[in-house]
Amino acid sequence: MSKYCMGIDLGGTFIKFGLLDSQMKPSGLFQLPTPTEGSDAVVRQMVAGGLKLMQDHQLTAQDIAAVGIGSPGPINITKGVVISLPNIPGMNNVPLRDMVAAGLKLRAVLENDANAAGLGEYICGAGKGGGDMVLLTLGTGVGGGIIVDGKVLHGLHEMGAELGHMIVQPDGEPCNCGQKGCLERYSSATFLAQYATRLIKEGRPSLLQKPLAAKGEIDARDIVQASKAGDSLATEVWDRATFYLALGCVNICRIFDPGRIVLAGGMTKAGDDLLTPVQRHFERLHWSLHKPVTEITLSTLGNDAGVFGAAGVAWAFATAAK
């Protein structure tokens, strides 16, 4: 019986590698730079990293049940194909799963990176032992990973768990997706900063004028700092972001009734400055039929959730394939 599954997480800057044993204990984490010379170079790097991982831990192919590959989207999970990656040149219609499988002489499975991160937190991070779990990643956009009965929810056409595109404000802010009022237009780091910038350019006074003038842009961290310094615009912007995030969490509770909602991504660097107002809004917006039973919490694995989650996907695949 195989002892491990391997996880490989393809990111725009680094490719991460790691192992998950059959008790779901993670180990062996390291990373290599993501090549920019096209898909063959990316596959070579993934295979080289996978072989190094096996060598470093004195493992043979018999010791590895399967390899899970996490990738940004859009991807076709069933076919194992990366359709296109805006941040990695040359990654268009690449049969990544089968190329990596052939290179490593191991069975492989492909998964969306947000889903993999969700499973990673569920298996060995902030979701561990807490039952059904929903992950919200708050970065450039808002991503989602949904774990029900230990399994990743994909949707019939592999387009589910797009939690950043739940409409939280009818006829609200226009989104690139063509909808209006999507959660990510209110609660992602990028759009939060865009909104603050818009208000400042409309002439609203704010401490944020200084970093905006100095850097040409502001980020979520600037907003948190200005808010803590008593800036009313920053406070209003942060409050709006945490309000809609909490509203999204209430809806997730009504739909999934999960054990935990885990917040991840760049914005969670704010720590309690994020979690406390989200929880406050959540308790206020939540129904009164029952006290909240879903815990909202911060990611514990951070950027390492995806690689171990990918290995978890591989375990699910290897177990089902038996």
Added chain:
Amino acid sequence: MSKYCMGIDLGGTFIKFGLLDSQMKPSGLFQLPTPTEGSDAVVRQMVAGGLKLMQDHQLTAQDIAAVGIGSPGPINITKGVVISLPNIPGMNNVPLRDMVAAGLKLRAVLENDANAAGLGEYICGAGKGGGDMVLLTLGTGVGGGIIVDGKVLHGLHEMGAELGHMIVQPDGEPCNCGQKGCLERYSSATFLAQYATRLIKEGRPSLLQKPLAAKGEIDARDIVQASKAGDSLATEVWDRATFYLALGCVNICRIFDPGRIVLAGGMTKAGDDLLTPVQRHFERLHWSLHKPVTEITLSTLGNDAGVFGAAGVAWAFATAAK
């Protein structure tokens, strides 16, 4: 091997009985009045109906794999207990599952009626063959049933699938649940009629004044008729209900990406007068990244979905228990 599972659907006025064979083919449907003399009388009626069903079809206990009981809530599925039923006297903390099981000398399982109806449509109704499915029941309130990978989604604390309490309008209409802006405050038959009544009482002119004066109340059917007769208030009210329903459907697509969303309950008597505007709003609100791949459709089983879905729950239970 057993040939059938039995479904029993407990309603406020009738108890329904039916069979589902191992090919998921429904048969044997009949109903008995729901006793109002308390829980013992209800259990006696359920057992009597179950025995009659077996007698009518010349079945012995060996022929029935299990009994599924659908009940309004709140219930405790794991414990098989009905906690309270506002519409049936004396049904407080009743161990309904075990009482019916003992009376019929068969294994039994309890399920929420909306979940059962969802599974019924999925197995042998409007959801048949369509993959993952979400049911929305539009009646007094808005209920939900979610079927993923052929299984009912309950949530960790059995409080999931409360789709009528998704917040679709921040700071919107106050709901009895303590939240504001719940879907059911916009798109249920009851609150739709309440909203029209409120506008009329505020002095807005409408053809609906006549039925309101004559009957003391108006219903969804009156509103559809007045709208078709060109009444602008009725048209506005119906448009608001179908808009929010469509917005809920968009969010269901972003989250579950199901094959079908099935609309059921009293309001679906309006047929295409409901479906057409919901689909129109849905297509308009839906993202442009991809054409809608989820079909919105009307229930085909109507009030019979619950009894066959309850039998489907029994099949899932019997199969898992093997």
